Amino acid sequence: MTRFLHLADIHLGRQQYGVPQRATDAKLSFQHALSQVSAEDADAILLPGDLFDSRDVRPETLASVEDVLADVEVPVIVSPGNHDQNMSRRRDLTWLQYLNNKGLITLLSADFADDRVSFAPTDAESPREGGGGYVDLETDEGTVRVFGVQYRGAYMERQIPVVVDGIEAVNAAEGEPAATVVLAHFGVDDAVPDLGATVSVASLTPLMDAVDYVALGHIHKRYEVENVYNPGSLEAFSVQEGRWDDAHGYYVVDAADWSADHRVSKRRPYVTVEFDVSGYRTFDDLRAAFEDAVRDEQGRVESVCSNAEFQTGDGSRRDPIVNLRLTGTLLLDHVAFDVDALRDITEETLGALYVQPTDNTERKAIQELLGDIDRDEAFAADGTVNTDALQERVFTTLAEESRYSTAADDVAATLDELEGLVTEDDAGVGEAASYLRERRRELFPDGVGEPGETDEAAAAEGGEAE
Template identity: 25%
Template structure:
């Protein structure tokens, strides 16, 4: 019989995310993270897994670092007072956490040096055709461990490698020991294809499936939507983000939250998903999030002859919806004070150029208690000018880059079957080239390794520089 263990698996906390340039949103993300820390004490877990993208950016401001320092320090003190022991936070770096051109170290490395978290990363030795991974135990090297054992559970951690990740699956398998007497957790940061619309991920390939022979629980981060795979025989788990990071997560009703896992028998772990909830909650099993009011109004319905008339119609329509939520006189730190996601659609009889989004936002903020208003008008059409404004103004820089790369790739039909993988590779290479610690020989070898695993070319062509 193995020693029972209990743990929380979370990811994509994105601390420091001042979404929509709202300082209060940064505090919302802190609240969600702190809720999970308190929940872990209540549940008396053995450890917490934090599977990457802890920070929204490695260029986080001092305010964010000070806040997480205080939260984790208080958490360690509270766990000692309540449980007479500390609950270790075991983390890996996600793509948002890694050092970049302006920083030589990541903030997670800094937190690990302060002994606030345990940051896992294997030692690597890159060869021409493969990579050697070595998971150094925490008991042997507390500064740069690749794994840690707690009771009869072994936790291995690998940071985000972007598009190169799937080429490393066979090397990771070879590096993992055959430990049939322990419950083995592997923590990584990547997504699985098909789980999130328009998000690049990896297929459940044979190389990935092979890891299950040595891994009981694959703890993922990266995609902000909860999933567990394969169906009915789950061993791959992604909890989703703690807070809303993008309007699409509301529109597509992403399930998100954390996993609370209890293991008495390693073949049959008890896994419970604790979800988020809009606004405040008295339930101990719901993670309070900022309330987002998702509202759609057809501005062609009331036969307005001008946007000025449509504006009055919109404000009157919102009165019914917003006042039902009882939002009057709420403070900014109250999670019930909503961010309004207002989608306008319909066919109008006046010019599309008359639609004044800034004026609309201004009037809504004047009339109602809201934290912010985001307006999406891409579906509004005009009978007289046919102008349709795309919603692309709301696209992130990463989405714009992906669109540009996709257009470049589509000029070469031979690469069509690999377009998603190539886009991810291009994004990763851009980040690597900007990295102050870049190694061009290593980058060259990584490109060759990626190419061998995706594109069939004669060996002589591949070896050309």
């Protein structure tokens, strides 16, 4: 019985939040999945894209993946994803081609030219220099022919018919295999809307009909559509992805009937801690309540971290990534609201690898503004909203609540002018930034700190210099 492991979106080298340990996490998840080859009795590994997180691979990442792949005793068949390549810039040799030429992977890509697609043959034991387009694997069930299609972005949907033509041309010329598999890197919009998918099921149907198994990557969340399978990334790489239970892992594919069983991958846990800042008039009071609230979360966090998929190979705890959601109405001055201090408390109390704050609080002054605007000011005679008046009040309040409050009226006027430059005059980012710099010099020639303090002095104390 022939079996395959289908995994995708490894993103080796990704240092999420600038934390080096996150690059190690990606490697460990990959290693663990590969270590299951023997236990799952797999004959080959299918990896449709994003082995690397970037085309510019750090030397330590490359050395690490070479070591990992050298220990794999079955073919590792790879097609390029959007992070593995740059469609607008070609190099003589990509890192995937380098690994292919060393015999560590079998790289598959289609040749697109003049609205036609062709696939060059390669061999898993001795890969074609630079990579090929398809490889034949001899199995107990007969020849399994595996094709690879690299990431094509928005072009993919309309190129599916010519991809099918290319596959059928190879099968006609070389003889029909026992089964056909295609590796590709795109998302199916009907299955995972709002996650960057670009291909509809209707457009994909000709490919689904032409092959036995469509092995996808690109979307980091697991989904399945008939004979189309997307395993999700091995690691979660955002707070949103961290909330997807059982959505990260790999498939064990049975070539007897092309069924696929999903296995959850080993990864780092994400937890969300929420705190309502409403009602506290001093930061000391808020901090004391926050410390109590975070201590109360310890049991829940430890329960999450104790799940098998979140532990290391030897069963040890993996420190979680914590999303700190701050909500409610803030009564404090924004300067006194020390989010970094709250982050440090969370990290220490919960033993977190990293804490990512999300400030969803509302300033009391802004809330009062929205509830306090006189109806005659907010609405014109015909009952429509007076957007100019509302905008003026909002800009004024924002200016009064900022570190530029000493010139609130002028700052509000600047915001209003900037809004006009962008929405009416179609000013670009550079022009808008230039306007803001000029106005800042006019309004605050001595800087934005205490009277007489320069921007350079403010920067030395942790502020922003121009």
